[in-house]
Amino acid sequence: LNIKHGDSVMVWGCWTTCCNRWNQEFCCLPDNPEGEYPAILRVGENVTFSVNPLIAIEAGTWQFENNILVFWYPGDIMVGNGYEGRVSFNQTSLQLSLHSLQTNDSGVYILQSVKPSVQAQVSLSVQGEFTHTHTHTHTFTSDVLSCEVTGPVDSVYWMKDGVILFSNNKTSFSNQNKTLSISQLALSDDGNYQCVATNIVSNMTSVTYHLTVNYGPWNVTISGPAIAQTGDRVRLNCSALSQPPSDYSWYYNGTKVAEGAVYETASLTLNRSEEYVCTAHNNITGINSSATWNLTVIASPLQSSVLLMAFLVLVLTALTQCL
Template sequence: MDKKMLCVAVKLVLTGYFGMCVGQSILPPGPLSGAVADSVKFSTNVQPPATPFISVSWSFKGVNIITSTSASNTTRPEYTNRISLERATGGLELRNLVQEDGGEYTVTIVPAEGPQKQGETTLNVYTKITAATIRSPAAVLIEDESSTNLTCEGSGSISSRVWMKDEQPLSPSSRLSFSADNRTVFIQPVDSSSHGPYQCRVSNPVSSMTVVHNLTVNFGPHNISIVGPSAAPPGQRVTLQCTADSVPPANFSWLFNGNETRVDDSMFIIERLNAENTGNYTCSARNMVTRRENSTVLNLRGKELEIMILYIIKSSDG
């Protein structure tokens, strides 16, 4: 065989030999995640052979940290009591993790038969999250007038923040925007829906924590209404209850046929209904912080009077 043919043959053999090493990783896809002070295991997909491996070695960032052969075991001094090798499969356990343990690990196995086996993976080391808070500027917030922001902070290695309101994820809108790192949510301006509890979930691959912050937005009064009958028999006790959506709670006052009759009470009680106290009842609700006021009217009739009016209308139709 001439030199040219020999070179081609050698190249083909080497390509097949080393191609198997490079193409068949013996470590699962990474990266692996570990927590400071905890342990992590690097498991291979190698089955224990009938004949023990000639050698197993691990390196970190290109520096050998442990090598085991049939004759001896060598461990880098700084890894003493922190590292264990599973000789049968080439797996490795690393204990008492520190941030500096994060990086690329390589395992090389030389079996008694066949080509050497190799694998690489990356370890990310995180500090567990042990505390979280939501901060907001101290201010009196009034709907459609004020703006504010909420900032989520936490201890440990934070890789993500998720904001929620009433247990539902928050997303950008005409009023809501977020900082680039999702640390802060901006509300410009606040409205009644901005009032209530906000949750921020901070997490990393080894831990998570959720913190809650109640945001007070002064709003209203909205949706004012009077709960009570529009008609009742003469002599009956009638209770009218005025309600409104308001923060802080609204102050109420009543008008009967345009005349003020009761102040600072959401309830109006008519002990005995008669012709003199049928008519229009107006409830006004006022928010002392927003300085806003709304009102609604209920027309209260006596049932006998109502029946008589219906009878007159029916008779005139006949």
């Protein structure tokens, strides 16, 4: 008995009962030494069962799990209930075709006739496709990814950035590899994760899940001039290593004066040599970190000249009074 699907042919099974035809023993021998294993097809495919070697059977049946698929006799063919439109049969070649396979089509198919006395059978396994989705549980120190699979699965493995993951002191697998646990999260764990589920007829890779490792703020830094002249407006920039990016607040003399990474002072006066504080806040990690900036204000050249002239006037006035 041959099974055909697509362009390939798999020889399967043999007559289980020999018959005497024209005083000769008529038996087939199994052409496939691995005949004890069922033929495997996917859901939605078509399959054709054919007889090899071909013999003439005037009346017989194709059966599946005690249900008659086809019954034929000279001049007529009858299709069993529930198989109308799914089964086609050639009475000359004895080929039986079954269309749009479903998982419940898995089982043993039997060709049987009384005259001549023939019985042959073949096993068919229809494997369904599977789907999967991601779920995950995240903390700041660990992460758990789960691969939810629907359908028959032989194995599951995980990849990060296209490279297969193996268990180590940080990475472990459970639930038949469907759950990936990562402990002691580090920046190197940031990346694209996928689970791959396979069965004997197909494999499927999940959509990419990007694991973002949140951290910081670290290394808060203020940049800007350390010395400015009276009348200047100074721009200070604050930055930090942080994921997600931090929010920034500026403080002067303990009072919040601005928000944002960039702060521009008001016009400076001579008595404004002071300290500015930038605080970075990560709203995911909840961490605050600060840096300070000391700005020294000096008189501008024009103001220095005016002050010098005023000083000289005062000195001359004092000398005149003394004389």
